[in-house]
Amino acid sequence: MNLITVFRRFPDQQSCIxxxxxxxxxxxxxxxxxxxxxxxxxxxxxxxxRWNCHDCKASFNVLSGxxxxxxxxxxxxxxxxxxxxxxxxxxxxxxxxxxxxxxxxPTALYMQQRIRAAMAAEQAPLLxxxxxxxxxxxxxxxxxxxxxxxxxxxxxxxxxA
Ligand SMILES: [Zn+2]
Numbered sequence: 001m002n003l004i005t006v007f008r009r010f011p012d013q014q015s016c017i018x019x020x021x022x023x024x025x026x027x028x029x030x031x032x033x034x035x036x037x038x039x040x041x042x043x044x045x046x047x048x049x050r051w052n053c054h055d056c057k058a059s060f061n062v063l064s065g066x067x068x069x070x071x072x073x074x075x076x077x078x079x080x081x082x083x084x085x086x087x088x089x090x091x092x093x094x095x096x097x098x099x100x101x102x103x104x105x106p107t108a109l110y111m112q113q114r115i116r117a118a119m120a121a122e123q124a125p126l127l128x129x130x131x132x133x134x135x136x137x138x139x140x141x142x143x144x145x146x147x148x149x150x151x152x153x154x155x156x157x158x159x160x161a
Pocket of ligand 1: 031032033034035036053054055056057058
């Protein structure tokens, strides 16, 4: 996914949250604290994506238990950082990331450290899901999803004889 796609596909915090909910839970949301599926979306206006667990009574969101938990950095910048790091041919310096994503250098460094740790751990599928977001989403309804489609594009057609 290139940067233009990130901006178009994830214009705001809400679209990022919805995407994370989709790749983390799909149609089966559950409490990250106790694992219960007995959960309900909270409707309290301005806080996007809050849920209540009816079993352990906790309040949570899709960021709980991930590298994004309690972050103050807009999720769009996290997604950009992940796309930049995954797409980078060589390793990306924190100074470069800071310039590209409009962050301070210490913030960029912090993000990189968390993204790298997540890539090496069990959160790798979550990050993969972010960068492999189906580009047919952009500006329309989701079509048939195929997570492998982006990895091995078909070879170009042969030149005319
Ligand atoms: Zn719970």
